[in-house]
Amino acid sequence: MIIFGAILMLIGFVLGVSILWSVGVIVLIVGIVLWLMGSMGHMVGGRRHYF
Numbered sequence: 001m002i003i004f005g006a007i008l009m010l011i012g013f014v015l016g017v018s019i020l021w022s023v024g025v026i027v028l029i030v031g032i033v034l035w036l037m038g039s040m041g042h043m044v045g046g047r048r049h050y051f
Contacts, residue, residue, distance in 0.1 A: 001031030 005028030012020030 001027055002035065005029075005031055 005024045005026070008020050008024030008027060010024075012018065012022075012024055
């Protein structure tokens with residue numbers, strides 16, 4: 001999700017499409033939060049690790 005969010009942000013920035021930029025930021029933040037929760041040992045979506 002982190003890579004997908006970064007790609008969406010890049011495409012939105014290059015093409016000037018603000019909705020892609022916004023969606024990319026949201027996906028990037030969600031990916032970082034899930035990664036942090038998984039790395040701290042919290043179960044995410046019923047799984048011990050999120051990757």
